[in-house]
Amino acid sequence: MRYLIKKACMMLFTLLVVSLCVFLAFSLIPGDPALRQLGTNGTPEQLEALRQQMGLKDPLPVRYGRWLLGLLRGDLGTSYVYKIPVGSMLAEKIPITLSLALISFVFMVLISVPLGIYTAKHKDGVLDHIVMVLNQVIMAVPPFFAGILITLVFGMILHLFTPGGFISYKKSVPGFIGYLIAPAFAVALPKAAMAVKLLRGSVIDEAAKDYTRTAYSRGNTTNGVLYRHVLQNALIPVITFLGMALADMVAGSIVIEQVFGIPGISRILLTSINNRDYPVVEAIIMGIAFLVIFINLLVDVIYRIVDPRIASGDE
Amino acid sequence: MNGEIILTVTDLHLVFHDHDTPEIAVDDFDLTLEEGEIVGIVGESGSGKSLSALAIAGLLNRKSLKKSGRIIFDGVDLLTCDRKTLRGYQGDEISIIFQEPMTSLNPVKRIGWQVEESLRIHHPEIDKETRKKKAISMLEKVGLHDPETVYKLYPHELSGGMRQRVMIAAAMIGEPKILIADEPTTALDVTVQAQIVELLKTFNRDYGTSIIFISHDLSLVSQLCQRVMVMYQGNVVETGTAEEVFSEPRQAYTRRLIAAIPKIRL
Numbered sequence: 001m002r003y004l005i006k007k008a009c010m011m012l013f014t015l016l017v018v019s020l021c022v023f024l025a026f027s028l029i030p031g032d033p034a035l036r037q038l039g040t041n042g043t044p045e046q047l048e049a050l051r052q053q054m055g056l057k058d059p060l061p062v063r064y065g066r067w068l069l070g071l072l073r074g075d076l077g078t079s080y081v082y083k084i085p086v087g088s089m090l091a092e093k094i095p096i097t098l099s100l101a102l103i104s105f106v107f108m109v110l111i112s113v114p115l116g117i118y119t120a121k122h123k124d125g126v127l128d129h130i131v132m133v134l135n136q137v138i139m140a141v142p143p144f145f146a147g148i149l150i151t152l153v154f155g156m157i158l159h160l161f162t163p164g165g166f167i168s169y170k171k172s173v174p175g176f177i178g179y180l181i182a183p184a185f186a187v188a189l190p191k192a193a194m195a196v197k198l199l200r201g202s203v204i205d206e207a208a209k210d211y212t213r214t215a216y217s218r219g220n221t222t223n224g225v226l227y228r229h230v231l232q233n234a235l236i237p238v239i240t241f242l243g244m245a246l247a248d249m250v251a252g253s254i255v256i257e258q259v260f261g262i263p264g265i266s267r268i269l270l271t272s273i274n275n276r277d278y279p280v281v282e283a284i285i286m287g288i289a290f291l292v293i294f295i296n297l298l299v300d301v302i303y304r305i306v307d308p309r310i311a312s313g314d315e
Numbered sequence: 316m317n318g319e320i321i322l323t324v325t326d327l328h329l330v331f332h333d334h335d336t337p338e339i340a341v342d343d344f345d346l347t348l349e350e351g352e353i354v355g356i357v358g359e360s361g362s363g364k365s366l367s368a369l370a371i372a373g374l375l376n377r378k379s380l381k382k383s384g385r386i387i388f389d390g391v392d393l394l395t396c397d398r399k400t401l402r403g404y405q406g407d408e409i410s411i412i413f414q415e416p417m418t419s420l421n422p423v424k425r426i427g428w429q430v431e432e433s434l435r436i437h438h439p440e441i442d443k444e445t446r447k448k449k450a451i452s453m454l455e456k457v458g459l460h461d462p463e464t465v466y467k468l469y470p471h472e473l474s475g476g477m478r479q480r481v482m483i484a485a486a487m488i489g490e491p492k493i494l495i496a497d498e499p500t501t502a503l504d505v506t507v508q509a510q511i512v513e514l515l516k517t518f519n520r521d522y523g524t525s526i527i528f529i530s531h532d533l534s535l536v537s538q539l540c541q542r543v544m545v546m547y548q549g550n551v552v553e554t555g556t557a558e559e560v561f562s563e564p565r566q567a568y569t570r571r572l573i574a575a576i577p578k579i580r581l
Contacts, residue, residue, distance in 0.1 A: 210418040218406030218433045308469040
């Protein structure tokens with residue numbers, strides 16, 4: 001419990017540092033949001049008035065403080081361009097992107113865990129060789145390209161889904177999930193390939209350790225040794241990878257949303273960057289940072305459940 | 316010792332085919348083990364004593380290893396019987412403890428779970444409570460203080476000596492007929508060594524378990540074993556009662572081995 005509190009404090013501190021970096025970065029890069037909004041037609045007086053109104057004239061620390069306090073209250077600021085609260089702009093999009101990342105994660109686990117175990121168990125078997133070669137290929141293919149291929153094969157040729165025919169979760173949840181399957185697959189594939197390789201290696205390493213010999217000496221079957229002894233040990237390094245992959249998938253979803261025409265946060269992010277709509281960009285980056293840090297915390301907690309050696313290390 | 320033979324090993328021959336030329340690890344190994352007897356196998360590293368022990372325990376499954384000879388236990392040849400029959404004996408009738416107590420236990424499983432494993436596999440009819448009681452009394456029997464606490468601990472929370480005691484408890488919980496101890500004290504310090512040897516003696520006396528004790532420590536072997544076999548380069552070069560072998564060694568190799576014991580006589 002004390003560990004959790006310690007970790008949570010660290011997490012808050014990290015977030016604070018991230019917020020400072022994000023804020024400074026967008027304050028220091030060239031480009032004037034006021035000028036961008038008015039265009040070149042605005043008079044210098046108008047420009048000055050708008051800067052005053054947007055709070056751009058205040059000193060940096062004051063602006064940072066105001067923004068941070070807003071964040072703490074759950075107020076993400078107001079979009080420069082659309083003049084509406086950022087929170088309401090993102091509210092509809094976040095579930096879409098998160099669903100895509102979660103479905104991708106589920107795919108990754110469902111593909112990699114059974115295959116990793118199977119290829120380790122039947123090392124040098126036919127399927128092992130096939131999977132290892134395929135793995136190399138898939139790892140080298142970026143998700144957007146896999147996305148294009150999937151759209152072509154499953155969408156255009158096999159007609160298993162309608163490319164670009166996104167269905168909102170508000171209209172039909174099954175339809176929504178159904179549309180996300182293909183993009184989720186594209187996101188999950190390269191990660192699953194890496195996870196298979198990692199798990200396979202980990203199982204093979206663990207299976208060579210002394211405790212498996214002990215397990216056999218007690219009359220365990222091969223499966224008994226594998227599932228009751230080896231697997232829990234072998235999963236320890238894989239859990240770290242899965243955690244990192246999940247965090248990465250939230251970011252990775254942004255690219256794939258463009259390929260599949262999914263109205264998640266990617267479109268808002270890209271247009272906001274173009275329009276120098278900093279409050280929106282900052283909010284999205286803070287959100288992703290929060291997710292990454294939170295997932296790390298989660299991985300730490302799971303780690304301690306799976307590996308008792310870590311838990312007793314800091315008591 | 317009532318003289319009934321429970322294990323016969325004849326012409327055991329183990330050859331590795333890892334490299335271009337086959338390597339003979341055990342050339343000719345014969346052993347008869349009587350009920351309640353403690354047999355010592357001594358020899359230097361690479362003499363084939365541990366491999367012979369692993370063969371008896373049914374733990375040599377490498378494809379690159381060719382095995383021949385006979386290991387007869389309970390009327391069954393353990394070298395040629397099917398895996399299922401062999402598994403039926405492993406941990407129930409024939410148990411083994413190893414040289415590496417630090418790594419021989421599964422690091423992520425609780426001590427109690429590991430001690431109970433043989434019972435869980437071979438006697439699923441025993442209910443959870445009885446199993447736990449048996450495990451705790453076994454942990455007490457091997458000399459661990461506060462066995463209820465140890466039951467819930469993980470291996471990394473115990474010292475090497477304690478872990479070897481746990482290994483013995485796990486090996487003995489099914490009250491096997493044969494316990495193979497493959498250099499069980501090599502990794503431990505001297506005082507703990509003596510305690511482990513005493514513990515093995517206790518089990519031999521109280522349970523009538525026959526013990527195959529493998530070691531390169533001749534003084535431990537002479538304390539514990541009634542009969543001794545000396546191995547050298549995959550062969551059994553000398554065999555006899557502990558007294559015969561140590562006081563009147565017939566082979567030059569045995570004499571050299573005995574001469575190599577550091578003498579601290581005050």
